[in-house]
Each structure stands twice: as C-alpha cells, then as structure tokens.
Amino acid sequence: MQRMRNRGVRQFVAAIVPLLALLLPSCETPIPQGIQQARREAAVRIQSEPAGDYYIGRRYFKPDFKFWGYVRRPGQPWSTAKLVMLNEKHKLAPDRERQDFGSDNNYEYKLYGDFSGETVYEPASNGFYPEFVLKGYELISTNPPPIFRSQFNGAANAAVSRFVIEKPE
Secondary structure (H helix, E strand, O other): OHHHHHHHHHHHHHHHHHHHHHHHHHHOOOOOHHHHHHHHHHHHHHHOOOOOOOEEEEEOOOOOOOOOEEEEOOOOOHHHOEEEEEEOOOOOOHHHHOOOOOOOOOOEEEEEEEEEEEEEEEOOOOEEEEEEEEEEEEEEEOOOOOOOHHHHOHHHHOOOOOOOOOOOO
16 A cells, blocks of 8 residues: 555656746746846946946945945946945045935945955844945946846835845846
C-alpha cells in the first residue's frame, strides 16, 4: 500500500515539475519598452559625464532616517552608488541651507568633497554608512531620470513603505 502511494506521489511530481518550469518564467514582470528606453538613455548620459574631481549625488529623503542620499563617481552607473551620511562641517546640505528639510528629495547634484574613510551609525536603519564630507554642490536637475525600481512603476511607488530603503539600479 505504501509503495503504491509513493509511486503516485512520484508520478504527480513528475507531471507537475515540467508544468511549473513552463509557468514560472511567465511570472516575471516584463520591463516595459518605455522603461528600457529610459534606462538606455540614462546609461548614455552617465557615460558622457566628464571625468573630474567631483561626485554625482541623488538626494534620497526618508523622514525617519538621517542618511543624505546616494553618491557615485561620474561615469559610473547608479548601481555602484553608496548611500551616505553627510558631514556638513564645511558646507550645509542644500535643503538644510534653505531650512526646508527633504524638499530636494530625488534632486541630482554635482557634489564637491570626498569620502572621509569613516563610517557613521544611523540608528533608524541600524546601519553604518560611509561619511561624505561636503565642500560644495551644484544642482544638476530637479527632475532627473529614474534610478529606483519604484520610479519605473508608478503604481508601485505608492506601495514603497517609508521604512524601505531602495537601492538604485
């Protein structure tokens, strides 16, 4: 009796596995053509950034967290960017300078300064982030191309929790 049951289970598994293999790839969310085009255009724009002694920063404001945003080298993709804590001993962050905290969320800047080599503890995320010493900045755009998955999918944007820390793609 047990042998018959095992054979039935094996036959069921043998029948279902090929079906699952056919169905699972269709579960992937396809990237719409417009998003693919936007990503290609952004990659071309990033590749054309001139080399120099500066960084590109994207403000990433989350009310419960104290990090500033993502910083990368010119010419490097956003996937290489680091989420940083800003040291403002030489220059205040743009929103702090205007006393309008978080008003520049998702703005893109040319940042002057450097990484100190130190890491800073951020209690809300219970994480350690590299410290970037800000010495100056220039606004590049108030409406830059999207770098986060939630920005590519407008409906999902509302679903991103205020406690979720996204990574640029």
